[in-house]
Amino acid sequence: MGMTKLSVTVEEDLVDEVRERAGDRGISAFVNQAVRHELQLARLGELLADLEKELGPPDEAMVVEALASLDRLEKQQNRTKRHAARR
Amino acid sequence: MPVVLLDTEALSVLASPKERGASARRAQAILQAAAIRNAPVRTSAAVLVEACRGHARDTAVTRILNQGVDVLPVDRGTARVAARILNEANLDSCSAIDAIVVATAIRLGGALIVTSDPDDLSRLAMDHPDVEIQPL
Numbered sequence: 001m002g003m004t005k006l007s008v009t010v011e012e013d014l015v016d017e018v019r020e021r022a023g024d025r026g027i028s029a030f031v032n033q034a035v036r037h038e039l040q041l042a043r044l045g046e047l048l049a050d051l052e053k054e055l056g057p058p059d060e061a062m063v064v065e066a067l068a069s070l071d072r073l074e075k076q077q078n079r080t081k082r083h084a085a086r087r
Numbered sequence: 088m089p090v091v092l093l094d095t096e097a098l099s100v101l102a103s104p105k106e107r108g109a110s111a112r113r114a115q116a117i118l119q120a121a122a123i124r125n126a127p128v129r130t131s132a133a134v135l136v137e138a139c140r141g142h143a144r145d146t147a148v149t150r151i152l153n154q155g156v157d158v159l160p161v162d163r164g165t166a167r168v169a170a171r172i173l174n175e176a177n178l179d180s181c182s183a184i185d186a187i188v189v190a191t192a193i194r195l196g197g198a199l200i201v202t203s204d205p206d207d208l209s210r211l212a213m214d215h216p217d218v219e220i221q222p223l
Contacts, residue, residue: 039155041125042155044118044122044155046155047154047155051104051111054104054111055112058115058119059112059115059116062117063119063123069219070089070124070126071124072219073197074088074089076197076217077196077217080196080197080216
């Protein structure tokens with residue numbers, strides 16, 4: 001994919017952590033991924049707005065249930081990661 | 088945060104939510120939960136083989152794919168994993184697309200697969216606790 005140089009200004013407290021976490025991948029790759037993620041969420045917001053027009057607001061009990069599924073899965077993934085790290 | 092992975096039916100339900108009643112409400116709730124938790128919502132390119140069959144709802148499916156549902160390619164590694172779990176589950180290649188969806192989830196290090204066909208998918212994901220099947 002083509003790349004374009006972009007000059008951005010970032011709050012100071014973020015910079016050190018970004019440098020540390022970006023590591024070998026480099027800051028550009030890190031920022032690129034963060035922007036991609038943020039755009040995806042913004043677009044997902046549009047999809048949710050469209051769905052709300054057709055279906056009304058999301059059912060709260062169902063959302064709570066789905067959140068629980070995601071949280072349970074995240075815990076499971078962390079267990080797997082810890083297990084793999086120990087081996 | 089885990090990825091939310093949509094199978095063919097999940098995509099179809101979102102493409103024509105009004106006609107799909109309770110399933111659409113559940114799919115809407117899952118996407119809402121994904122947005123709250125910052126979880127990316129994705130699908131596999133293989134799913135589009137079933138979901139885009141030249142019907143009127145193609146346009147609706149395309150719209151959804153442009154709205155934050157990323158399409159993941161099927162690479163060599165994913166195909167190999169799909170073949171292996173298909174064999175292990177004793178399923179034939181009629182379930183190839185299901186197997187690719189589960190293999191995609193495995194290669195992501197786990198995912199919540201949203202589907203209306205939990206039986207086959209659960210069978211394929213049997214040995215993978217990081218893959219959870221969320222029926223619609």
